[in-house]
Amino acid sequence: MQTPRNQTLAEALYRDIDKNDYLKEIYESLLYDYSINLFKLRKQQKEINIKDALRFADLLAKSTLPDKRDEHRLWGQELVILLSIVYPEDLAVKYYLGSVLSTVGNYRGLKSTYIEGFQTSNVFDGLYFEYDKSRLQIPGEEGSYFFHDQKDVYDGLNYKYFSYSGPTSMGKSFVVQTYIKQQIENGSTKNFAILVPTKALINEVRSEIIGSLQEKLKETNYRVVSASGDIVLQQEHSFIFVMTPERLLHMMIGKPQIKIDFLFIDEAHKISDRGGRSTYYYKVIAQLSKMKEMPTVIFASPNIPNPEVYLSLIPKINIDEVKKLASKYTPVCQFKYFLDLCEGQAYFYNDYSKSLSSIGKIPQEDELSDIVNRVGSTQQNIIYCNSRQKVVDYAVQYASKLPIKDDEKLISLANDIRNEVHNDCYLADLIQRGVAYHVGYLPTNIRLRIEKSFVDGILRTIFCTSTLVEGVNLPADNLFITSYRNGNSNMDEVEFRNLVGRVGRIKYNLYGNVFLIRMEDRLKTQNYIDLLQNDVPKQEISINLIDNKKYLSLVVDDLARGDMELTKVREAATEKDFDALRKFAMIFTKDIAEDNITPIREAFSSLLDEESEYKIKENFPVEKTSDDINFSYDQIINLRELVESGQEYPKLTGENDEVDFEELVDFLMKLRKVFKWDIYEKRTIGKSGTYREDSVVRWYAVILLRWIRGNGLSQIIYHALKYKEKNPNSGVWVGNMKMADVYNKNSKSHKNYIISETLGVIENVLLFSISNYFRKFSLEYKDVHQVDHFQNDWYEYVEYGTTNPLTIFLQQSGFSRESSKYIEEPTNQNKYLIEVDGEIQIHRSILTCGNVGVETEAHDIQFNMPELFID
Known part of the structure; x- marks a missing residue:
């Protein structure tokens, strides 16, 4: 029998400190006092013993319990930050703020304008802080320091396989970029690849890497590549690839000679997402495993309690080569509120008691604009909406109560939007009132100026969907969440925590505010509370999600019958799940044909018997499979027949590269049949029109034609509006939401819905769906005609938006x-x-x-x- 050891003093002190009623009372009182100040309420503050509160903050910051240390340190940091807000002139509070931030290793927080110039009066603390700073020094960045967990991540990058998670504000990708920079400066000639989930993030990360290396790129013969058509890829260099999973996969298939030595998968939680996009991560890893030596693979995800789950994508993994880390520490605090406008009640949320406490009543006439103005009139605000239509509607409603600003930069930006987008574009009107919204494609010049104006504080408020919040790191003081939905689905815990983590700007401040706002009766109060209270659950890779697993047996049945359209699956599953299952099926048939052992094949293994495996192998031999999971064999056979019959892209004629519109529509309708868009793309390019079958394709053709001819956005929108004038019965749509049965050319709101829809079509249909199908047509054309390139390649025209x-x-x-x-x-x-x-x-x-x-x-x-x- 083992004798239990005695607790150390530290263990005895910290084991139950979070259950201390006095500590809970102090924290609750501080939240209340901060909240009544924030909402400018005329209420009596609760009395707090500042000395006791500081003592608790100091104790919590010094916690040594491995299983509770992150939570304790965060709580200590929050306590002292709240004290510094409520008692801004108290010298003891100011001192303890610097001391606590130093103790938890938040040296970057010490540089914020809120607390510059801290010096400890304790000699031993001073010696420890100097030692700690020397250990956390960021390589090549004098006077800049990692957080403790960032340093652990940096050290972990020397492992062959490493998966780590942390809060959004932890700076997960910054650590890897620092590591890559150090490797290059130390003489590395390896090829590095960074996977990001969105094209907006490609531009941001690419610019950050180039900005950090500058002349060293030339000195070390490195180049940053973000597309397989980049000229530098044709030259002799070492490379840093910054791509989405789709782009990297296409590049590896098209240029198999390119070696990748180090792969960093940012936002790796996307591997757990429902829908087809998660499947590309599996395929990227599978392609890499075909190399002579598997590269180093690093996964980074936000707030995941079990980041090691993503290591299961790597075949034949050696446990000695693996490291995992799950951090909860964040350098900034988020204070959360639930504002029920329907019931007229305001609450603050206590993260440690997981409870809501009333602040007071909200006036019955108050709207979103009143709330934002009350708490954020002099701060930077992001307002999250769950649809593009609401982004525009809410932004217009909000700005209607604001005066026009007399600011030269905003006036100039508004005028440029009118010239480059459309004279009636709501965005121009909003900009002059210090407000912006973000939907779909915007010219780079305008997008960058909007972002810069927001960072500079000239623009105060941006309305957006999750796309902008995920895609660009904009520094905000306040985040207003107007719905618990993301599109048509409820937000899950991972999405919510990632959204919340975007608020708080350590360069300027140590905290931010999050407001969950119930504005409609149909939105359920409990759903908001669940998001606040629920911890992020353990994650599964997407093939093991219940929404996919329950249909895997149907996938096996369809494949055993040789049905690549997966008829039974399509009838049973949602459109989103079907997209994923179809791509998993393509990977699975390839695995069986080549006898690969992958996570996909393992997920199907319990559902396979010898007979069904034999039938699938017989129906789909290697030549009927592909590494390109965008297209199944049934589509490829149809395409080959079309190209062999002599089909080419529509001809360009004359000096201005004129195209016969009806010829283009006819070509697209042929592709619709060949690629079975009515089955695989039924929400967009495969959707039948309301008054004629090709009316949706004709609408996309109008925008496509202007796009490839190099027309500016204003010209594209002009022709889109003209098309609607001539075809008013085609209706007014934003995405899949019908706003009106008949287009009214005199309605400014109708015009703006069409502008919004056109921007979305360019971003999501032209540059994603149509580009993808044209890419496949061009590849097939080259293969059939045995050429490396050819004139009149529309894939190139779509990709670059020009024939020039x-x-x-x-x-x-x-x-x-x-x-x-x-x-x-x-x-x-x-x-x-x-x-x-x-x-x-x-x-x-x-x-x-x-x-x-x-x-x-x-x-x-x-x-x-x-x-x-x-x-």
């Missing part, structure tokens, strides 16, 4: 479509482009051309493609 070779060249060099169009204007071409020995070069004066988008992009490109620039 100069514009394509500029985009392949790193410029956006809009910046490339600006540069190719005759006056700018003469000013900035020079031909030297048959090669186009750019004059460095373009760095001060006056166009914010062009200047920003050129600043990066001068380092990533230095040979392009000339003095």
